[in-house]
Amino acid sequence: MVQPLGYLKESPSQTAGPYVHIGCTPNFTGVHGIFDKDLGSGSMINEQTRGERITIRGRVIDGSGTPLRDALVEIWQADADGFYNSPSETRGEADPNFFGWARCPGDMDTGEFVFETIKPGRVPFRDGRMMAPHVNFWLVARGINIGLNTRMYFSDEEEANAQDPILARIEHKVRVPTLIGKRDGDTVTFDIHLQGDKETIFFDV
Amino acid sequence: MRNAPPETTPFFARDRDMHPPAYTPWYKTTVLRSPQRALISLEGTKSEITGPVFGHNIINEFDNDLIVNYSKPGDGPIGQRILVHGRVLDERGIGVAGALVEFWQANAGGRYRHKKETYLAPLDPNFGGVGRTITDENGFYWFKTIKPGPYPWPNGVNDWRPAHIHFSIFGHGFAQRLITQMYFEGDPLIWICPIVKTIPDEEAIKRLIAPLDMNATIPHDMRAYKFDIVLRGRRSTLFENRMEGN
Numbered sequence: 293m294v295q296p297l298g299y300l301k302e303s304p305s306q307t308a309g310p311y312v313h314i315g316c317t318p319n320f321t322g323v324h325g326i327f328d329k330d331l332g333s334g335s336m337i338n339e340q341t342r343g344e345r346i347t348i349r350g351r352v353i354d355g356s357g358t359p360l361r362d363a364l365v366e367i368w369q370a371d372a373d374g375f376y377n378s379p380s381e382t383r384g385e386a387d388p389n390f391f392g393w394a395r396c397p398g399d400m401d402t403g404e405f406v407f408e409t410i411k412p413g414r415v416p417f418r419d420g421r422m423m424a425p426h427v428n429f430w431l432v433a434r435g436i437n438i439g440l441n442t443r444m445y446f447s448d449e450e451e452a453n454a455q456d457p458i459l460a461r462i463e464h465k466v467r468v469p470t471l472i473g474k475r476d477g478d479t480v481t482f483d484i485h486l487q488g489d490k491e492t493i494f495f496d497v
Numbered sequence: 498m499r500n501a502p503p504e505t506t507p508f509f510a511r512d513r514d515m516h517p518p519a520y521t522p523w524y525k526t527t528v529l530r531s532p533q534r535a536l537i538s539l540e541g542t543k544s545e546i547t548g549p550v551f552g553h554n555i556i557n558e559f560d561n562d563l564i565v566n567y568s569k570p571g572d573g574p575i576g577q578r579i580l581v582h583g584r585v586l587d588e589r590g591i592g593v594a595g596a597l598v599e600f601w602q603a604n605a606g607g608r609y610r611h612k613k614e615t616y617l618a619p620l621d622p623n624f625g626g627v628g629r630t631i632t633d634e635n636g637f638y639w640f641k642t643i644k645p646g647p648y649p650w651p652n653g654v655n656d657w658r659p660a661h662i663h664f665s666i667f668g669h670g671f672a673q674r675l676i677t678q679m680y681f682e683g684d685p686l687i688w689i690c691p692i693v694k695t696i697p698d699e700e701a702i703k704r705l706i707a708p709l710d711m712n713a714t715i716p717h718d719m720r721a722y723k724f725d726i727v728l729r730g731r732r733s734t735l736f737e738n739r740m741e742g743n
Contacts, residue, residue, distance in 0.1 A: 314610060316601075354529040358529075382503075393549035435528075438516050
């Protein structure tokens, strides 16, 4: 026998279930009067926020092509200069007018989620190479046993995307487009496919 | 928050043999909602080791008291009054300070206050079923509520969820993000629930079952259940950070 390592084990995940909105966006589901506003709802920017304004729109789509109408999507991104508004950000001070995190439930009819944000700056990979601008996604829903992590890159950043160390390690290049949000004017469209031919790349982060 | 420099290292790898896999066909909704291709592994970059941290200013006085936060003054919900308390720890056993914990649940009869819920058990006019809190400097949290009832759900012909409370937890990095469910000691429905049984490891299931905690019970008022939540640990940088731990 050897000494026990003594680590605890992470609590196992369970599905967020169909009523995740009660806990995470109660006003959205009609439970008013407990929280003034739903955490992470509304625009992510104010007049002082630095950076280029964009709107991210998308849906989470199941293996039959049906949009989920009960998904909850969260995003986490850097500010316009590539700094995260987090105590673990050591390179510098992030834009005080940009929190960087938001949460949006899919529309109960169409399944669409919408984020009004700014385009993030580039953030260095661990070896110092710069990653291409990206937004981190985490999503949960009924039927999803553990939250899924993915990233959205931008279609108007071809050169940066070509140098991105994360995209570079994806062996099946045919799958890379599943991570690219399509930019049209100020709108970036990013549909997330859970399963099938168009299945989005998900990461074990 | 702990009076220590923020940690900037990557997290321990997630043990996915203990977590539920995506595809668990006995929980039917997973069939079309489970990715079929392998996850691509990322060692933690800045994007994953950072995460939003919420200030106590988002919390109102009764956000962690579900007995009063939706109640008419002088009234209260029907059900077993309970205190739920515990710690948010990481895998090193260190309390996670400043962790946002959100929770939601059905009422005593198993009915959720949600537009799409149609179970015939009635709503309780004095129960909303949602709360939140932020852990203290040692990772402790607590809230008051009523014990939720089991409810039937359209999966198998006669499937019933055990009594449970949903939890959503933010640690200090986006890679620690976790949603899970707390079950109650002694509930026979736990071991026949298809959602519980998505977890392949019986020991892992036990870590989601809160024991009755008579020491924390408030005499003549409410019983107590203790529920500790463990988030992923994080590597220390030797020589740069503290030496204990790892």
